[in-house]
Amino acid sequence: MRILVIDTATQALSVALLDDGALVGHFHEIVGRGHAEALLPAIAALPHGGKADAIAVDVGPGSFTGVRIGIAAARALALAWNVPLHGYGALNLIAARAGAEHRDGEVVATITGGHGELFWQTFSTDGLHPLTQPASTPIAALAEQLAHAQFYGSGAEALVTARGHGAAISLYPDAADYPLIAGLPPLSPSPIYCRDADARPMADRAPS
Numbered sequence: 001m002r003i004l005v006i007d008t009a010t011q012a013l014s015v016a017l018l019d020d021g022a023l024v025g026h027f028h029e030i031v032g033r034g035h036a037e038a039l040l041p042a043i044a045a046l047p048h049g050g051k052a053d054a055i056a057v058d059v060g061p062g063s064f065t066g067v068r069i070g071i072a073a074a075r076a077l078a079l080a081w082n083v084p085l086h087g088y089g090a091l092n093l094i095a096a097r098a099g100a101e102h103r104d105g106e107v108v109a110t111i112t113g114g115h116g117e118l119f120w121q122t123f124s125t126d127g128l129h130p131l132t133q134p135a136s137t138p139i140a141a142l143a144e145q146l147a148h149a150q151f152y153g154s155g156a157e158a159l160v161t162a163r164g165h166g167a168a169i170s171l172y173p174d175a176a177d178y179p180l181i182a183g184l185p186p187l188s189p190s191p192i193y194c195r196d197a198d199a200r201p202m203a204d205r206a207p208s
Contacts, residue, residue: 004043004052004077005175008035008070009062009090010111010154015039016175017046025050026176035069043073051081058173059087060192061119061134062111067191074189086186091121091134091153093173096180098152099127102169106131108146110155118142118155119194128184136194 002024007014011032017025025046031038043050057074060067071087078085095109107127111119113136120142121134137145139155143162151159156168 001054002048002052003054003056003178004046004050005056005178006039006043006070006074007058007090007093007173007175008039008066008073009058009060010066010172011063012172012174013038013042014173014175015042015046015050016178017048017050017052018178021179021182023176028172028174028176030172033065035066039069039073043077050077052083054083055081055085056178056186057085057087057189058090058093058175059187059190060090061113061136061194062090062173064191064193067193071189071191085189087189088178088181088184088187089121089134089192090173091119092123092128092130092181092184093177094153094171095121095123095127095130097127097171097174097177098169099123099125100180102150102152104150106149108149108151110151110153110159112155112158113194116140118159120153120155122146122149128181134192134194 003018005016013031014028027042091109095107098107107123122132160166160168
């Protein structure tokens with residue numbers, strides 16, 4: 001089975017085409033906020049134009065805009081190709097990579113959030129089994145709460161700086177790592193935010 005994996009939940013733009021688990025096409029780049037312009041060209045540049053028998057998309061937590069861009073593109077392609085679509089967690093993918101490369105105790109996967117907060121979640125040593133629920137916590141509070149943990153992900157450096165000791169292992173979700181979590185239960189292709197959006201549609205705002 002050929003699977004297209006789409007990951008835009010962080011500053012990284014990452015897409016991968018997998019054929020029975022083997023990587024046949026891949027793009028991964030730190031683009032910052034350029035996901036909307038770069039995503040579809042990156043998919044089109046994959047073998048077969050990225051067309052697959054199923055699609056997996058990162059549903060967060062992470063950048064509100066990035067998560068929504070990835071899910072919207074995945075939904076549109078799944079509809080156009082008439083193929084199944086499911087989600088996976090950004091923190092799960094970071095933790096799985098950390099667990100595959102580092103076996104130094106529990107894995108705390110982190111992603112840079114907004115307003116001085118980080119998204120985070122603790123996993124087992126292999127990075128595959130969540131021990132806590134995903135959450136969004138101020139950096140200083142989290143550094144104190146997890147005083148002796150090893151941090152991985154895009155928020156790791158900020159945590160180590162706040163704590164004043166330890167090593168940060170910076171990781172971004174990479175679509176090519178999807179086989180590491182392919183055996184986990186799939187998620188609904190709906191956003192996981194962990195906190196309220198920074199802005200709300202006009203229709204959702206209370207009248208003044």
